[in-house]
Amino acid sequence: xxxxxxxxxxxxxxxxxxxxxxxxxxxxxxxxxxxxxxxxxxxxxxxxxxxxxxxxxxxxxxxxxxxxxxxxxxxxxxxxxxxxxxxxxxxxxxxxxxxxxxxxxxxxxxxxxx
Numbered sequence: 780x781x782x783x784x785x786x787x788x789x790x791x792x793x794x795x796x797x798x799x800x801x802x803x804x805x806x807x808x809x810x811x812x813x814x815x816x817x818x819x820x821x822x823x824x825x826x827x828x829x830x831x832x833x834x835x836x837x838x839x840x841x842x843x844x845x846x847x848x849x850x851x852x853x854x855x856x857x858x859x860x861x862x863x864x865x866x867x868x869x870x871x872x873x874x875x876x877x878x879x880x881x882x883x884x885x886x887x888x889x890x891x892x893x
Contacts, residue, residue, distance in 0.1 A: 780858070780859060780860065780861070780862070780865075780891060780892075781817065781856065781857065781858050781859075781891070781892040782856075782857045782859065782862065782865035782889055782890065782891050782892065783854055783855070783856050783857075783889070783890055783892055784854065784855045784856075784857065784865065784868070784869040784872070784887045784888070784889045785851055785853075785854050785887060785888045785889075785890070786851065786852045786853040786854065786855075786872075786885060786886075786887050787849040787850065787851060787852065787885055787886050787887070787888065788849060788850075788852045788883070788884065788885030788886075789848065789849060789850075789884070789885070790824050790825065790850060790852070792880070792882075792883055792884075795876075795879075795880060796879055796880055798879040798880075799875060799876060799879040799880050802875040802878075802879055803872070803875060806871055806872060806875060807819055810855075810857070810868060814858075815857050815858055815859050815864065815868065816855065816856070816857060816858075816868075817856040817857065817858050818854075818855075818856045819853070819854065819855040819856065820853060820854060821852065821853040822851055822852055822853055822854070824843075824844075824850075825843045825844055825845050825847055825850040825851075826843045826844035827843060828842075828843040828844075828845065828850075829841065829842050829843065830843070830845065849885070849886070852885070855868070855869070855872065856892075862889075862891065865889050866889060869887045869889055872887065873885075873886075873887055
């Protein structure tokens, strides 16, 4: 089963510390060796985003920045046997943030891809 883990965090935290980059690289390498990581990446700030929307029968295109208290900051795409496996990998990713970036706050949303 494939799952996507979407990281939401305030952009006011700034750039991640080197220890977090190193931890994510090691975790990603382990997940890739295990054959469960399909893709992962960070996302540029919401100021660089564009939204395409349909509302009241009209199509609109709007460039950022947007008022979004917890924008998407990154994603990981996993191919794992169970939802519990996706949760375990995501917990490890979030724990890296907790341990290496004091004061950081955020959340990951895990959704199955159909």
